[in-house]
Amino acid sequence: MRRVVITGLGAVTACGLNVRDTWASLKAGRSGVARLSAFDPSELPSQVAAELKGFDPTVAVEAHEVKRFDRFILYALVAAKEAIGDSGLEIEKSDPERGGVIIGSGIGGLQTIEEQHLVLQEKGPRRVSPYFVPKIMMNAASGQVSILHGLKGANFATASACASSAHALGMTFRLIRAGELDFALTGGSEAVITKLCVAGFCSLKALSTSFNSEPERASRPFDAKRDGFVLGEGGGILMFEELEHAKRRGARIYAEVKGFGQTADAFNIVQPAPEGEGAARAMNLALADARLAPESIQYINAHGTSTPFNDKLETQAIHRIFGAHARRLMVSSSKSMVGHLLGGAGAVEMIFTALSIHEGVIHPTINYEFPDPECDLDFVPNVAREVQVENALSNSLGFGGHNASLVVGRLTA
Secondary structure: OOOEEEEEEEEEEOOEOOHHHHHHHHHHOOOOOEEOOOOOOOOOOOOEEEOOOOOOHHHOOOHHHHHHOOHHHHHHHHHHHHHHHHHOOOHHHOOHHHEEEEEEOOOOOHHHHHHHHHHHHHHOHHHOOOOHHHHHOOOHHHHHHHHHHOOOOOEEEEOEOEOHHHHHHHHHHHHHHOOOOOEEEEEEEEOOOOHHHHHHHHHOOOEOOOOOOOHHHOOOOOEOOOOOEOEEOEEEEEEEEEHHHHHHOOOOOOEEEEEEEEEEOOOOOOOOOHHHHHHHHHHHHHHHHHOOOHHHOOEEEOOOOOOHHHHHHHHHHHHHHHHHHHHHOEEEOOHHHHOEOHHHHHHHHHHHHHHHHHHOEEOOEOOOOOEEOOEOOEOOEOOOEEOOOOEEEEEEEEOOOEEEEEEEEOOOO
16 A cells, blocks of 8 residues: 655744744744734734734745735745745656645635625725635635646645645545555645634634733633633645655655544534544544554644633543543644644644654643643643654544544654
């Protein structure tokens, strides 16, 4: 069976505009959450977010072309360029028909929709931008990355709310393993820190509201005082590559992708199934696909949103699958620092999981101050931990009851 490895990483997050800076912040336990600056949030109950600071799209596109792209596309383009450079893969010397692009997003070009709706209302239909449709399409990120880099293999988008980019990774893994692709750029991006979106999540009572005066403390996964998630933005792109293809060119390998599992709760559009039943089945399927026993896993990068329901039920799901071994697992949530990137979350969290394996460092779950008896695992509280990780699992659980889990591990013979 063909094997799949990770050879390139690219990211833009509230903790850094590249992988190096983001990862350094996570290892140091530095939060990227601050008071909202994209608009005046004073009318809203939640006034914090994990926004990008100093983002420069001209890293990837010419200045005069920026207006053609929604921010979620620009995030993907910048992250993709970094991932290609990090991988060392020269696309023009490879077979572009064997290279794909699969990028997920939960919502797509929301900022453009809001802006152009105002144009329509205030200036009339003739003033709506000709770029409107190409900017809002969910598949615009994958399409533009493909065009910019000449990749002619499988190209599509995945949309499953907060599991979108995890599904993109899983589909890419399967296409390479099946022999349809030799390499691909895959991941996700999201740019929905807008007044409408924040207001909508506030109405849903999903966002943290208790820490407006201390934004960096607002995202606190698994902590007893958690009261909602913190909206984030950005994206992550990874280079997935068939193992022998990577070996032939002497590529650095961060980790091997070993298994993928996906399920549906079939329960509620915004709440997880009781006892995390759907998430548990996704983890079980990923382990079976990887042909690994639960005891082979040392670390889980949790979905860990900082919401009362998710964190409790994800903990229950981990206990359900791992049994007594759950007490020996290390579990951490990247969202405690980068916020919740919705459709981009699974991708950036896979980057952090691969780096944990590659470097032997697990980033902490920050703001873990008050233990919750219903969340009783080792959440690597507040301080990074140096430890060798052979195999890890990354969870992504989305509104709509979408569950996706991936197993990655150290490359072995």
